[in-house]
Amino acid sequence: MQAYLGILALVGLAAVICAVMVTLSWVLGPKKVTPYKSSTYECGVAPVGDSRERFPIKFYLVAILFILFDIEVVFLWSWMTVFKHSSMEFMRTSFISFLIYMSTFILGYLYVIRVNAFDWDETTSLEPAKLGEAVQES
Amino acid sequence: MIQWLQQLMEGFAKWPPIVQAVIRALLLVLPILTLVPGIIWYERRLLSWMQDRIGPNRVGNFRLPAHWKILPPGLRGRKFKLFGLLQPIADGVKLFFKEDVTPASVDRVIYFLAPALALFPAFALGATIPFGPYTLLTPVADVNIGVLYMLAISSLGVYGVVLGGYAGNNKYSLMGGLRSSAQLISYELSMGMSLAAIVLATGSLRMTDMVAMQEQPLWGMGGYGQIFQNWFILTPYGFISGIIFLVCMVAETNRAPFDLPEAENELIAGYHTEYSSMKFAVYFMGEYAAMFIFSAVFATVFLGGWNIVPINWGFLADNSPVLNGLFGFMKSMTIYLSPIWMVGKIIAGLTFYIWLRATLPRLRYDQLMSIGWRSMLPLATLNFMAVATWIFISARYGSAAGIGMWVVAGVVVFTLWRLLKSIDKGADLEVRTVKMVGGKPAPVVEVDPERVAEAVN
Numbered sequence: 001m002q003a004y005l006g007i008l009a010l011v012g013l014a015a016v017i018c019a020v021m022v023t024l025s026w027v028l029g030p031k032k033v034t035p036y037k038s039s040t041y042e043c044g045v046a047p048v049g050d051s052r053e054r055f056p057i058k059f060y061l062v063a064i065l066f067i068l069f070d071i072e073v074v075f076l077w078s079w080m081t082v083f084k085h086s087s088m089e090f091m092r093t094s095f096i097s098f099l100i101y102m103s104t105f106i107l108g109y110l111y112v113i114r115v116n117a118f119d120w121d122e123t124t125s126l127e128p129a130k131l132g133e134a135v136q137e138s
Numbered sequence: 139m140i141q142w143l144q145q146l147m148e149g150f151a152k153w154p155p156i157v158q159a160v161i162r163a164l165l166l167v168l169p170i171l172t173l174v175p176g177i178i179w180y181e182r183r184l185l186s187w188m189q190d191r192i193g194p195n196r197v198g199n200f201r202l203p204a205h206w207k208i209l210p211p212g213l214r215g216r217k218f219k220l221f222g223l224l225q226p227i228a229d230g231v232k233l234f235f236k237e238d239v240t241p242a243s244v245d246r247v248i249y250f251l252a253p254a255l256a257l258f259p260a261f262a263l264g265a266t267i268p269f270g271p272y273t274l275l276t277p278v279a280d281v282n283i284g285v286l287y288m289l290a291i292s293s294l295g296v297y298g299v300v301l302g303g304y305a306g307n308n309k310y311s312l313m314g315g316l317r318s319s320a321q322l323i324s325y326e327l328s329m330g331m332s333l334a335a336i337v338l339a340t341g342s343l344r345m346t347d348m349v350a351m352q353e354q355p356l357w358g359m360g361g362y363g364q365i366f367q368n369w370f371i372l373t374p375y376g377f378i379s380g381i382i383f384l385v386c387m388v389a390e391t392n393r394a395p396f397d398l399p400e401a402e403n404e405l406i407a408g409y410h411t412e413y414s415s416m417k418f419a420v421y422f423m424g425e426y427a428a429m430f431i432f433s434a435v436f437a438t439v440f441l442g443g444w445n446i447v448p449i450n451w452g453f454l455a456d457n458s459p460v461l462n463g464l465f466g467f468m469k470s471m472t473i474y475l476s477p478i479w480m481v482g483k484i485i486a487g488l489t490f491y492i493w494l495r496a497t498l499p500r501l502r503y504d505q506l507m508s509i510g511w512r513s514m515l516p517l518a519t520l521n522f523m524a525v526a527t528w529i530f531i532s533a534r535y536g537s538a539a540g541i542g543m544w545v546v547a548g549v550v551v552f553t554l555w556r557l558l559k560s561i562d563k564g565a566d567l568e569v570r571t572v573k574m575v576g577g578k579p580a581p582v583v584e585v586d587p588e589r590v591a592e593a594v595n
Contacts, residue, residue: 005159006279007265007287013163014261017171018254018420025416029237038242040308041411050243051312059316062507066323069515073330077286077343080334084341084529095530102523109516113558118511120504 058120065112072105147274162278166264174426175226180485181492183222188496198224230419238415241307248305253413253420256298259291260427266345267434270444270476277346284345285333288435289326292390296322298424299392299399299409306412314408317503318399322390324510329386331518332379335525336370336439349443353450358537362457367448371440374544375528378521380440382514384490387432389510391425394495398503433487434480441483444476516558520551 040047079094086094112118150158179194186193198220202213240249266284268277281287296319303315337343340351348370356366357373370376389396400408410421442448451469455462472479501509524547532540 002155003279003281005155006162006277007262007281009156009159010163010166010265010278011262013160013167014258015254017167017261018257021257021416021420021423022250022254025234025236025238025419028234029415031237037239040241040243040306041406042309043406047243047308051307051309055312055316059320062320063323066327069327070330073327073334076334077337080338081341081343083338083526088533091530091533095526098526099523102519105519109519110558113512118507120507 061117065117068108069105072101076101147272151274158274159278162275163265165275166278167261170261170264170427170430173430174423175230176223177426177430177488178226178422179223180488181495182225184489184492185496188493194222194225196225197222197228233416233419236415238417241412243307244412245305245307248301249412250417252298252302252305253417253424254298255301256295257420257424257427259294259298260424260431262294263288263291263428263431264434265291267431267438268346268349268443269434269480271473272476273346276477280344280346282342282344284348285337285343285439289330289333292329292428292432293322293326295390295424295428298421302413302421303399303409306409308412310406311409311411314399314401314405314411317405318392318409321392321396321398321506321510324507325386325389325396325514328382328510328514328518329390331515331522332382332386333439335375335379335518335522338522338525338529339370339373339375345438345443348439349445352442353445355450356448364453365450367442367445367450369440369442369445369448372448375521375525376440378517380436382518382521383436383440385509385514387436388491388494389506391428391432391491393425393429393491395498395501396506397500398506401500429488429491430484433484433491436487437480437483444472444480446472446479446482516554520554524551 040050042048076098079098083091083094150161183193183195199218200220201217202209202215204215206214240246265278266281266287268280270276273280277284299318299322300315303311303313303318306312336348340348342348342351352367352369354368355364356368357363358368359366366372371380392399398408399405400410402408405411410418413421437443451465451472455465455469458465524544527547528540528543531543
């Protein structure tokens, strides 16, 4: 457990430094608030609406895919540390189960590639079929 | 001198563990804090030389007064040049005293929290990196989850960027934050996979074990093959992993050519558009500290840690017919000056970063995603599986079979690559031709009129 004291000390130190950095300029700098200064920056034009709007679902989809693939690897980390030093019997069994496990990973990956989940260019995302009714009205 | 140092260390070992831990943490954080301005200066100078400019070279030139009687006569009225080294410090001091403009529409709490969250992982990341063989001083915490800790903390970096983009309540910030979240997430996956291959080959997550593993003879050779060290960059699987890690670390630190979250020609300044004064500088510092630490991770995991060259000086000194004294001296210098070699490798990594920035144009967003998911991830996964197979086969059938496996693996990977290309339909890109004024016309590509009509509609 003593080895983790270092991490505790470093995390504490980093937190203190970050807090000091952020608050120091708040304390030291001048404060002259004017309505123009405190408006949102939009290239000099008065801001149109605010930014709490809908954004493309694609970002959310990528995050879900990340969680799926990352968790699959997370389960393997503990196996990675013992695999090399283990007995032949354990090695054989665990290697076969590893291959079966990875085949689910690869199948999932191939499916995701097949359904074009990573295509970001405009011709696929602005395809009329995907945009639905809105295009035909305009 | 060395005896005195040993006594000092013995005394240090008797101190309470929490004090030792704090001193170790300070020994990591203070050099980073002092080096960050140096890195910024180094980047600006190197970048300007690459672009045929001079760069900042004025701040810090001073002349000692001629009439000061305190100084020795040789120093009076003498000019000193610091080559602009104080420029980043001057900028930093100025930023501290600038007004901290907080727009009215921001989300206050998150707005203050986000820069701190961006800087925090950059400092906390270095906890498990050894800067030399001195166990009392250098890995801040030599824990048995070293690499996992590194990955966990580096993924915290997403929060600073995304929350910063969200808190600004600005469309540019929001787009920058969203882009960067998807980018960091995608590249983290391949980064984890590339490190997984190395962890599998080492059989340990501890960073010091990885360095010890790289001091073994190259490719497990016997006889005079023991002269060379088994740096992972010199092995086939380590080379692939190293390249993948190098690309991913550039993407993880939001540096060119992967600096889409802050692409200034489309997003003003990306996720930190609404930040000013020191809060902006905190983002900046976080980026440079992260560059430093990621270079350190790369040096530790792939470039043999604190060793200067991949040569076993100890073996040479014991077995060489000539020059034993020189090799013995090199061995002791490798050990005593290890932090210097480590920092040298880190500076090489930083130079690589800057070189990339000067060389490559920024990627398009779909290209970025395509590289991350279509090239890096399958390559890293196949590499990882190949390492597992190699370990199994060499344990079961001997190391000759293990080497044969690498040849088979190369063929299999190539076939799978082609297969993947055929399965992956890819994006149907619109075809555009450009004719440069005065230049040769671009080759005319046959365009299917129906598809163009579809795209236009």
